[in-house]
């Protein structure tokens with residue numbers, strides 16, 4: 001500890017003060033977690049902590065984090081996956097914690113929230129200093145007027161906002177409308193050169209973050225900070241990654257590149273204002289070739305590079321490079337401040353097109369054209385189907401079908417982000433990773449591998465849950481049902497769901513593996529049951545959850561976002577129904593490529609990718625049931641493979657320790673008793 005800093009109270013004392021001030025009770029799991037975080041920070045060893053719902057895990061990491069910040073005089077970064085948790089930390093937990101600890105620390109703990117630049121209103125763009133890129137892409141007059149209304153709302157809000165933070169706008173606005181008022185970090189002119197630099201919202205947020213003890217951010221910005229050459233977060237030596245089960249997916253999104261007629265078109269429009277027409281036309285023609293090719297290509301993973309696609313990608317890359325050259329030296333802006341914003345925007349779009357096309361070509365490496373045909377590799381039996389080229393492949397390219405105004409889009413992403421995380425995130429700082437769901441199959445190994453951590457570089461701790469799972473919850477697996485098929489929801493499943501809901505008197509959250517299945521179940525059961533049935537998509541998800549929570553008889557059916565985002569304590573949620581084990585779809589290009597890659601390098605691709613993915617989601621879904629100490633209920637999994645398949649042990653060990661049964665009569669009785677007692 002530096003000599004000039006006063007000795008601080010121990011973590012346990014600070015935690016007790018915080019818990020008392022917040023009106024809570026001391027929980028053994030919380031104390032254990034706070035001590036483990038303190039030890040990890042002191043020993044500079046990475047830590048993974050699983051802390052079940054109700055542990056009070058945010059206080060358990062915030063208290064040692066604040067203590068460390070006060071001791072070292074350096075910020076601790078806390079990263080979250082969802083806006084909901086960010087808000088909970090910044091609006092609720094941190095202000096109350098600062099009040100509670102103020103008298104025990106040398107100064108009142110300061111905190112700030114910092115997001116990526118594109119989340120803040122750009123005053124320079126607002127003052128029409130940059131092009132409005134999207135206008136000429138709008139063809140549907142209804143969309144034009146909807147976007148127009150949002151633009152108007154943003155303009156009104158812009159006159160009043162003190163933070164410029166997009167999340168302040170309620171209800172939210174579309175990306176399309178927001179893009180007209182924001183820039184990416186690459187498009188930003190830099191505060192020194194920007195005429196609005198002195199009042200820039202993003203710069204002000206950075207300034208505030210620079211003075212804070214705790215900086216709350218999201219996984220995307222954490223990844224950008226770790227990977228880019230320039231720092232976006234203040235200097236820090238400790239990071240807490242909450243909702244750490246989402247880290248790999250969020251980081252993968254950040255490093256996924258895309259190429260389509262839209263991305264090329266945007267670069268053409270931006271460059272066309274500044275360079276000779278003939279040079280821009282060349283890129284436009286290459287973009288048209290790409291559009292024609294993607295319009296007829298089958299969606300899915302591109303395993304071998306067809307000659308036509310290889311040639312078109314090279315054409316796009318070279319035409320983008322010609323435009324970049326025609327724009328002249330990048331540092332010319334100081335002689336041409338008028339056009340600085342336009343030039344920066346053009347460089348950004350052209351670099352993106354050039355670099356992504358090159359990256360896609362590189363993905364096929366020297367063995368391009370020699371690979372095997374694409375296939376369904378997500379099934380358990382696909383483990384041995386990989387060829388030699390899979391061993392050397394680092395990235396995967398796939399084509400996504402067009403939807404509405406979004407044209408068919410080529411994407412490229414790394415097969416693994418573990419190496420990147422290991423080098424850039426875990427390299428020179430201590431990282432604490434936490435979530436209610438980290439131990440899959442009873443160990444942290446699956447996720448540690450995905451994070452790129454090796455044995456000996458981290459410790460794992462499961463502080464358990466304050467809930468008495470075996471006494472408060474039942475896990476029911478419907479082994480008498482057939483295995484789920486490819487042709488929608490089997491009739492027997494609909495009958496089973498109806499019987500369970502009748503026994504529970506409504507009170508059901510239905511988590512389906514596809515929107516199709518959720519809708520099919522809703523339609524079939526609305527005719528049969530006399531309880532209100534809501535389906536995701538009927539209204540905004542938050543509105544639906546509110547209705548569901550407000551009326552015990554109401555049921556809510558939906559898919560992915562409900563698996564992780566519903567927090568409804570009390571009798572409104574007594575039964576969670578899961579229709580099938582949520583393996584990635586067989587045509588998920590990234591999951592299937594990752595699975596084949598693991599298999600080609602000697603591992604068990606199915607367990608490392610598909611089973612791990614399913615275990616995480618299952619645990620998250622089952623975690624919706626008990627949200628408070630008084631909750632009781634049933635998690636019903638209709639897919640019999642959870643009890644019978646060879647991998648079922650791994651999945652079952654990933655779930656909370658509920659009492660288990662396969663007897664439908666027992667479960668219905670239990671539900672009737674619960675309903676009668678509530």
Ligand code: SF4
Nearest residue numbers: 122124188189194200
């Ligand atoms: S510094 Fe960048 S983000 Fe800020 S107003 Fe200027 S261009 Fe916009």
